Amino acid sequence: MSAAAIECDVAVVGAGPAGLAAASACARSGLATLLLDEGAAPGGQVYRAVTRSPLRDRTILEADYWQGGRLIDEFKASGASYEARATVWSITPDLEIAYSKDGRTSIASARSVILATGAIERPFPIPGWTLPGVMALGAAQSLLKSSGLVPSGRIVIAGTGPLVWLAASQMLAAGASIAAILDTTPHENRSRALPHLPGFLFSPYLRRAMKLLLAVRGRVQIVPYVTDLRAGGQVKVESVSYRTAGEAGRTLGVDTLLLHQGVVPETHLAMAAGVAHRWDPLQLCWTPVLDRNGGTSVPGILVAGDAAGIGGAQAAAWRGVNAAIAIIESMRPGKKLPHGRLARTALAQFARGRRFLDTLCQPPLQFRVPSDDTIACRCEEVTAGEIRAAVDEGCTGPNQVKAFVRCGMGPCQGRMCGLTVTEIVAHRRNVSAEQAGHFTARFPAKPVTLAEIASLPHGHSAIDAVVR
Amino acid sequence: MFRRLRDDGEIVTIRVDGRPVDAVAGDSVAAALLAAGVARTRVTDGRGEPRGPYCAIGACFDCLVTIDGIGNRRACTVEVAPGMSIETQGAKREITR
Numbered sequence: 001m002s003a004a005a006i007e008c009d010v011a012v013v014g015a016g017p018a019g020l021a022a023a024s025a026c027a028r029s030g031l032a033t034l035l036l037d038e039g040a041a042p043g044g045q046v047y048r049a050v051t052r053s054p055l056r057d058r059t060i061l062e063a064d065y066w067q068g069g070r071l072i073d074e075f076k077a078s079g080a081s082y083e084a085r086a087t088v089w090s091i092t093p094d095l096e097i098a099y100s101k102d103g104r105t106s107i108a109s110a111r112s113v114i115l116a117t118g119a120i121e122r123p124f125p126i127p128g129w130t131l132p133g134v135m136a137l138g139a140a141q142s143l144l145k146s147s148g149l150v151p152s153g154r155i156v157i158a159g160t161g162p163l164v165w166l167a168a169s170q171m172l173a174a175g176a177s178i179a180a181i182l183d184t185t186p187h188e189n190r191s192r193a194l195p196h197l198p199g200f201l202f203s204p205y206l207r208r209a210m211k212l213l214l215a216v217r218g219r220v221q222i223v224p225y226v227t228d229l230r231a232g233g234q235v236k237v238e239s240v241s242y243r244t245a246g247e248a249g250r251t252l253g254v255d256t257l258l259l260h261q262g263v264v265p266e267t268h269l270a271m272a273a274g275v276a277h278r279w280d281p282l283q284l285c286w287t288p289v290l291d292r293n294g295g296t297s298v299p300g301i302l303v304a305g306d307a308a309g310i311g312g313a314q315a316a317a318w319r320g321v322n323a324a325i326a327i328i329e330s331m332r333p334g335k336k337l338p339h340g341r342l343a344r345t346a347l348a349q350f351a352r353g354r355r356f357l358d359t360l361c362q363p364p365l366q367f368r369v370p371s372d373d374t375i376a377c378r379c380e381e382v383t384a385g386e387i388r389a390a391v392d393e394g395c396t397g398p399n400q401v402k403a404f405v406r407c408g409m410g411p412c413q414g415r416m417c418g419l420t421v422t423e424i425v426a427h428r429r430n431v432s433a434e435q436a437g438h439f440t441a442r443f444p445a446k447p448v449t450l451a452e453i454a455s456l457p458h459g460h461s462a463i464d465a466v467v468r
Numbered sequence: 469m470f471r472r473l474r475d476d477g478e479i480v481t482i483r484v485d486g487r488p489v490d491a492v493a494g495d496s497v498a499a500a501l502l503a504a505g506v507a508r509t510r511v512t513d514g515r516g517e518p519r520g521p522y523c524a525i526g527a528c529f530d531c532l533v534t535i536d537g538i539g540n541r542r543a544c545t546v547e548v549a550p551g552m553s554i555e556t557q558g559a560k561r562e563i564t565r
Contacts, residue, residue: 038526040494040547045525049494052494054473054474054477054494055473056473056474057473060473087545120523120525121523121527130517130519130522130530131518132507132508132518132519132520133469133520134522135520135522135523135524136523136524136528138523138524138525139521139522139523139524139525140524142524142525143470143499143502143524146494146496147472147492147494147495147499147503148472148473148474148477149470149471149472149473149499149502149503150471150473151469151470152469152470152471153469175473235507235508235518236507236508236518236520255469256470266527378522378528378530379529379530380514381512381514381515381517410529411529411532411540412527412528412529415527415528415529416523416527416528416529447540
């Protein structure tokens with residue numbers, strides 16, 4: 001063990017709803033708890049900047065957002081330690097966590113780790129999606145929350161999923177004018193989702209969904225069943241072209257094109273720590289294999305919140321509580337915990353509505369497994385066609401493809417292309433995504449300078465490992 | 469391409485490719501660049517193509533810039549500070565003798 005390690009009972013990674021709720025519960029039960037978060041302030045993406053909002057008009061963001069402040073208040077009162085701007089880049093099997101902050105790396109040693117790394121937006125590979133001015137829809141949302149920025153000029157939103165309507169309503173409330181919403185939800189999703197409608201009608205999602213649809217419909221041109229999206233431009237995006245069923249192609253002039261087709265778990269840290277994952281055939285992404293409390297295949301490591309499978313902010317907080325309870329029960333046997341049944345009841349309610357949403361908003365194949373001329377790996381500029389060619393030459397999975405054509409080898413470490421590469425390989429080989437497999441994630445999970453690594457305190461075992 | 473909803477924030481002056489740019493305290497470097505109309509934050513070294521911020525949450529690594537002399541930093545995860553020097557990065561990689 002390193003000489004200068006910070007010792008704690010529980011280390012939580014990520015200060016979104018799951019991480020905040022988990023850390024609060026652990027700390028209140030008397031466990032020495034450390035919350036590490038890459039953000040400048042707690043809240044994660046969903047409650048980004050809620051404690052230091054630049055928005056004067058609070059009605060731009062919905063009440064659910066402002067309620068995030070309560071989680072943060074509870075966290076601050078819980079006695080947990082908190083490190084902002086702390087980027088976790090390694091977790092060893094004996095739960096030593098290396099994190100970088102202000103250009104220096106520190107080591108924390110924990111008895112248990114809760115990974116609450118949240119979600120990232122699913123890649124939306126279309127021709128031209130690398131042009132400046134084409135952004136993930138969540139990017140515009142995060143700029144609105146943290147800096148009070150709204151896109152100016154001609155805005156087009158393209159994609160599917162609840163966030164399309166949420167972000168559109170927020171931008172409208174902030175005074176932006178949206179030229180069009182190009183809805184890529186396929187027609188067949190409606191009939192496939194229908195059997196799951198009753199669960200949705202009795203879920204907490206219904207009221208919000210209705211409110212959002214009412215806020216946006218009638219104020220924005222909505223184009224349904226959009227296919228064949230393509231962004232055009234030289235030094236930045238200038239146009240977006242598309243087709244709709246049975247119609248010739250259309251082109252719109254655009255200054256900002258915002259893409260979205262759902263969010264997926266941010267699995268990188270968990271995968272690099274050795275946590276087993278499996279393909280979720282409904283949410284079409286990798287999710288960690290978990291027991292009912294969030295325990296993983298790696299002893300001492302739990303996963304909570306959207307990193308454990310997409311469930312939304314409120315479900316995430318309950319899953320954080322759930323993971324915390326499991327840890328508290330093992331570290332403080334006999335401790336009375338009133339939250340256990342509450343958490344399970346709440347989670348069941350959210351699960352009820354999820355199936356409908358996930359089926360209705362499942363992104364269509366053509367935007368997950370793109371055309372040959374589309375860049376799949378943004379970092380290394382590898383097209384879907386190059387990936388298919390590598391498969392045709394005999395590459396059986398993403399790691400082999402990576403070795404041949406460099407996809408997933410750039411600075412994002414495959415976060416942006418991983419799902420695309422898995423699905424391209426699976427479809428080309430006519431095997432399941434599970435069989436195709438995923439990129440092997442490795443530490444450092446985020447870039448770290450050589451100087452930081454060199455300045456780490458060395459224990460005897462580390463020195464003995466390299467000195468002959 | 470982006471506008472601010474309010475203009476009374478605390479001004480923090482940074483330098484972007486040597487030129488002074490007014491940002492607002494609390495801005496990420498990416499937000500400050502977008503608000504100042506800088507859409508292209510780097511040029512890729514393979515195809516020499518322009519890139520700008522895409523995800524704005526630290527996942528895509530497309531907003532990489534040089535900040536105070538350290539290259540390849542994610543503009544969306546670093547907050548502006550007075551006097552901070554930002555350089556947009558990169559050019560097509562050429563093999564030279």
